[in-house]
Amino acid sequence: MQAIPSHKLSSPGGFCLKLLLCLLWAQPALAQQGSQMDVTVEGEPEDARAPSAWRSRLDLERLQRTGGDLAEGVGAQAGVYARRLGADGARAELTVRGGSSQQVLVLLDGVPLNAARGGGVDLSLLPPSLLQSAVVHRGGSAARFGAGALGGALSLRSRLPRRGLVASATTGAGSFGTWRAGGALSGGGQELRGLLALEGLWTQGDFPFEDDQGGERVRVNADAQRLSGLNTLVWEPAPRWQLRLTSLLSQVDRGVPGVAEFQDVLSQARGQERRAVLAAQARRAELVDLPGALVDLELHASWSGQDNQYRNPQRLLRGDLPFESQLLDQSLQSGALASAYLGSLLGHVGVQLRSEGLRRRELVQPDRFAVDRFWRSGASLFADAEYLLWEERVSLLAALRLQWVEGFGWTPSPSVGVRAQASGSLTLMGNLARAWRPPGFDELYLKQEFLEGDPSLRPEDALSADLGLRWQPAPWLRAELVGFWLEIDDLILFLPVSQTLFRAQNTGAVTSRGAELSLELRPAPWCSLQGAGTWTDASLQAPPQDPLPGRPALEGQLRASLHGPRWEVFAGVRGRSALYLDNFGNLSDPAALFVDAGVVARPWKQLQLSLVGRNVLDERGAVDSLQQPLPGASLYAQLSWSLEPEPQEEEP
C-alpha cells in the first residue's frame, strides 16, 4: 500500500476550514436565539428496558437519501467497525467494541438473524429502505437480547405500514455499473393496513484497486444482483389489540472474487444467498389496568431461514470436480413478554423457546454429495426491572436471562446498570454484564479436508463493563464519552494445528478496552455537524498480547451538512488507523482516509435528487481483510419520488 500523497489531503483540510467558519459565523446567531431555536439535537430516545444502555440509532432516512447501505450506517457509529469485502452488494459485517462479527447479535423484529452454524450476519442483505429503525446496542446492556451479544447487538425493526395511501419509488445509478431501484406501497385505515416494499441492486462491481505490490488491478467477478422484499400487515381488531405479520425475503446472486492475488482461479466462483424471516406478533396493551399497576402482554412466533450456496467450477488446485456446497440454516422461535408498570417500578418478564438447525451439503464425488444435519433446542427465561430513586434522577436496573442450549445446559446472563442525572445537562451511565455464546455448528462439527470442528468446545464467556457521560448543555449540542472494557474467555477461533488442518479451538482470553466519543452539533438551522470516534485496544491476554485482527485502534468519522428546506450539501471524512490482518500483529494494512461529499435537492415536494461521491480522494489501496480490496472513488446519482399523506402520529 502507498501512503496518500500530501497534496490529496489539502481537500479535507479546506473542508475543515469551511466548517470552522460555519461554526464561528453561527455563534452570534446562537447567542441571540438561545433556547428559542427550533432546531434541536433529538438524541436517542430512551429504551424503556435499558435506559442505561449506550445505543446509537441509525439515520435511515439519510442512508436512503444518499444510496447508502446498512453497513455504511452502522460504521458511522461510535464503537462500531463495519467490515466490507468489496463494493456495493458485497458481504458486509459489523463488529462492536473489539468483538468479532459473530459476537454481535443481529435481530430483526426480535428474531435473531445469526446463523446456527456461526459467523457474522451479512448486512448487505438488509437494505435500509425495508427498515423502520436500526439501533446499535454497545456493550453489556445487549446481553439481555440473548446469547451471542458479547460485543453488542444490532436491533432492526422492519418498516411499518401507515394510515392512508403512501407510495414511493426510487431509482439510482452509479460507478462500477451499479443500478438500484425500489418502491413501496402502503395503505389502510385504523383497523387494517399493509405495506409492500421491494428493492433491487444490480452491480458489475468491477472497481479498480491497487494490489500489495502497487500494481493497478481491476476487481473481477464482483458483480451482484440482489432483490429484497418486505410485506407487513397490521391488524387492530379492537382497542389495545394489535396483530402484526411480517415477511422479509432477500436474495443475492453474486460473484465471490476471493483474494485479490488469485482472481483468475476464482473468476467463476458464485454464491447464492437467500434469507427469509416470517414473524407473527400479537400485543395486548393494558391487559391489566389497575390503580398503580399496568401490564402489557406480547406474544410472538417466528421462522428464520438462510440458504447459502457456493459453486466454483475451478478447483484451486485443478481437478474436474467443482467445489459445490449448500448450507441451510433454520430457526424457529416463540415467546411471550409481559411489561409491568408498578408505581416507580418498571419490569419485564419473558420466556422464549428456540430450535435451530443446519443442513450442510457438499459435493465430494462427481455424483455424490455428503450431507450433514444438526439440530438443537434452547429456552430462555428473563426478567428485568428498573427502580427509580431520588425524584427519578437515579435509575437502577437489573436484568437476568437464564438461557438453556442443548449440550451446554443453563447459563445465566446477569446485568446491572445505573443511570444518574448529575445535573440538568449531564447524565452518567454505566453497565456491567455477563454475556456468552455457545459454539456454532461449524465450530463443533465441521469435517472437511482441511477444516474441522471440535465437539468438546466450551462456550465463549464475556464480562463487559462501561461507564460514561452524556452531556447536552443546549438543545443544539449533544456529546457522549464512554469508556468500555470487555473480557472474553475461551475465544473460539479456527487455527492451524498442522500444515494440513485447521481446527476450532478455545484459544484463551482476550481483552478489549477503549473509549467512544460521539458528537452532534446543530449550531444553526442550516448547519449541522456529526462525529464519532473510537479507540480500541483488543488483544489476546497471553503474551505477547498480539492485537486481534480486523479491529483498528482508532477509527472515526466527521460529517458536516449545510441544508435548506429543499436542499442539502454535505461532506464527511472517514478514517481508521492501521488494520491488522492476521492473528500475530504482523500483517497490516496502513491507515486509510476516505472523503465523501454530496448534494441533495428537492426541486418539487414529491421529487428528490441526490448526487453522492464516495472516497472522492480515490484511495485504492485499502483492504478490510487480507487481499479483499475496497473500491476507489465512486459516484452515485439517485432520483426519488414519494406520495405521502399529511404527517401523522408515528406508529408505536
Add this chain to the structure above:
Amino acid sequence: MKPALTLALCALLLSCGASEPQAPQQGGLPPGDRALCQDPQALRLRVDPEAWSTRPANNFVRVQGDVAWVVQSGSNTIGRLALDTGAWEPDFVDVSADGQGRNPWDLAAYQGRLYITNLLTDTITVADASTGQLLGELGDLGLVAPGTPAAGQGLLVVPGTGFVYPDYGPSQIVALRVLEQAPWLEPVALLEPSGVNTGWVSFDERRGRFYAVSTGARSQDAASGVFGASSPGAVDVLDAQALLRGEGQRAMLGSISLSLAPGELRAGSPRSLVLGPEGRYGYLPSSTAPHLYKVDLESLALLRGPEDPIEVYVGEGNQLTGLAFVAGGLGLVTAFNQDAAYVFDPGCEQSIAGPVGLGTGPLLEGALDIAWDARRAQALVLMSNSSRLARVRVE
C-alpha cells in the same frame, strides 16, 4: 425490585470466575511428548523469532551466497534478503505482474537467475536474480503441479507432483538444460519417477547427481482420523551427465523405496533429501511423523526407513518440515506443530537438544522451512502461519 437487583448482582458475581491467562508455550512439547535426549551444551542457539516479516503464505527459504530468497506463494512474490545488511525487499520478484495468480511454490537460484516453479499454472518463471526482472516463462513442459526444483551442472531438474484434486495422478521429473539467453531453458528429458507425489529434487554436486523424492500419497485414516502416508515414498537417483546427453529414463541410476510401516499410520511421507555433513548419507524429514529417514548415497540403500526411523521426539506432534546441517555437522530440524527446532546429531542418530522455541506466543506459527547461512553462522527459519522469518544464531 430489590430482591431482583440482589439476585442479578449475585448471579453476576458468581458467573464471572476470571480464568488465569495461559502462559505462552514457546516451543514447548505437547502433553505426553518427550525429547529423546537433551544436551544443552551441544550448541548455543540465540533465537530472534521476529527478525523479518514476510508476505502471507510463505513456502521456502533458500540461501545462496549473501542473499536469502523467500518464496511467498500467497502474494505471488519472491522476497530478497541481503544477509550482510539485513535489507529485506518483500516483492523483489512479482510473478503475477500480469495479473495472473501463479502460486509460486519454490525456486532454484542458479547462475544469476531464479527458476521459480508455479503450482497453479504448471510453469517455470525465469527472473534475473540481481534485478528481479521477469525474463520469461516456460509452460507445456509436461509438468503437473510442479514442486521443489534443483539446479547444477548446467541442468535444472523439476518434479511434478501430479496432484489433481482429489487424487495424486502420475508424477513427472523434467530435466532442462540451462541456456544463457531466451528461452533460458531447453527440455532434455521427461522421466517417470518411482513413486507418486514427487515434490522434491536436490542436487549432489560431488557425485553429479540429482535426487528426486516422491513423498507418496497422503490421506486421512477414516477410523482414527490420523492424516498419514497411504503409499510408499521413494528416492530416485538421476545422473546429471546422462540427463544432459538426453538418455531419458536411463539416466536413473537407481531408486530407494521407503515402504509403509504396518500399524504406523503417520510413518513415511518423506520430504526433500538433505545431504549429511560429509555427503555420504542423505536424510529425509517426514511430513507426517516426527521422524528422519536415512539413506546411504554410495550403496543407494535405505538405512533408517519408516519401519525403523530416527525419532526426533516422541509424541503426538506429527510434522517435521525442514532440516539443515549447521556448524559442527549438527542438524537443525524444524517441527511444524511445536513452533520448535531440535538439534540432531547424525553421529549418534539422535536429537540431542530441543525443543528450541521459535514462536512468540500461544498461537501456532508453523515452522515450515530452514536454511543455513554458513558465512554468518545463522539459520533462517520460515514461520508460515505468522508470516515471519526467524533467525537462529548458532554459537
